[in-house]
Amino acid sequence: MTIRPTTQQLIHTLDLNFMDLPGAIASYLIPHTGGAVLVECGPGSTLVNLTAHLKEFGLAPGDITDVLLTHIHLDHAGSAGWWAKQGARIHVHPVGAPHLANPEKLLASAERIYGENMHSLWGEFLPVPQAQIVVHQDQEPIEIEDLLFRPLDTPGHAYHHYAYIFAETCFSGDIGGIRLAGLRHLRLPMPPPEIDLELWRASVERLAQEQRRGAFTRIAPTHFGIYADAEWHLRALADLVQQTDAWVSRQMAADPSIEELNRQFIEWTEARSQQERLSQAECQVYETANPSWMSAAGIHRYWHKTRNAA
Numbered sequence: 001m002t003i004r005p006t007t008q009q010l011i012h013t014l015d016l017n018f019m020d021l022p023g024a025i026a027s028y029l030i031p032h033t034g035g036a037v038l039v040e041c042g043p044g045s046t047l048v049n050l051t052a053h054l055k056e057f058g059l060a061p062g063d064i065t066d067v068l069l070t071h072i073h074l075d076h077a078g079s080a081g082w083w084a085k086q087g088a089r090i091h092v093h094p095v096g097a098p099h100l101a102n103p104e105k106l107l108a109s110a111e112r113i114y115g116e117n118m119h120s121l122w123g124e125f126l127p128v129p130q131a132q133i134v135v136h137q138d139q140e141p142i143e144i145e146d147l148l149f150r151p152l153d154t155p156g157h158a159y160h161h162y163a164y165i166f167a168e169t170c171f172s173g174d175i176g177g178i179r180l181a182g183l184r185h186l187r188l189p190m191p192p193p194e195i196d197l198e199l200w201r202a203s204v205e206r207l208a209q210e211q212r213r214g215a216f217t218r219i220a221p222t223h224f225g226i227y228a229d230a231e232w233h234l235r236a237l238a239d240l241v242q243q244t245d246a247w248v249s250r251q252m253a254a255d256p257s258i259e260e261l262n263r264q265f266i267e268w269t270e271a272r273s274q275q276e277r278l279s280q281a282e283c284q285v286y287e288t289a290n291p292s293w294m295s296a297a298g299i300h301r302y303w304h305k306t307r308n309a310a
């Protein structure tokens, strides 16, 4: 898909074909007068696909001057160190920055979630040299050649999360939920250890305010693609956060184990999918981009460590 925000600036959606499934993880390519920017660079495991896409545009890895990360989870940022090695500056939320330079804690946390599948899922993660990390404050304009981005602090999925506004488009990372091409079905990615549904609700409201005052009309979640109906998307997202919050409060009142919660969460997700008439193949891509067991673990931890902490 190609979107033309202005006569000068084009956004290209690059499909990283994660785990051989099309439409799960995107990287967005925006050419400028001195090369090109990537919004999200995906994991190390999909670098070969990403560089092949660049070649189709006549670009070499060294033409990428800047990578903007919505947050540092491996499916969004895993290859950042490799891009830094090719010369790119890596733009990131101040809370995420230290983990790019010294990724030990980030990798240990991911290893607790993914175990022995770490490498096959995410590939290599190289640290980003301090000198190539660019940290921005909330709302601080990011000027790259003839491009202008504005970061919005949007916690809830992670504390280190920015959405970026650019040319009537909001790159919503994971705070904007997961929505696969051609569908009007949203899911929330809720991995441990930082999800917070109250912060999530406030971040969605912040994005909706920006949309209402005309800052953008399109929304581009990393999972996956650019949608022209940002208003509908944000309304559906606000509803989903609220429904999820109510569901979590109801289920957690009985103090289920992670295993029980996982079973209940899968049932609830399947019921929503049936209601919205998803096919089996569509459910599979949602599950690959955002496994239910991961969200169940995130919810369980959130309830005990944040929501119900003494």
Ligand SMILES: [Zn+2]
Residues within 6 Å of the ligand: 071, 073, 157, 158, 174, 189
């Ligand atoms: Zn994430």
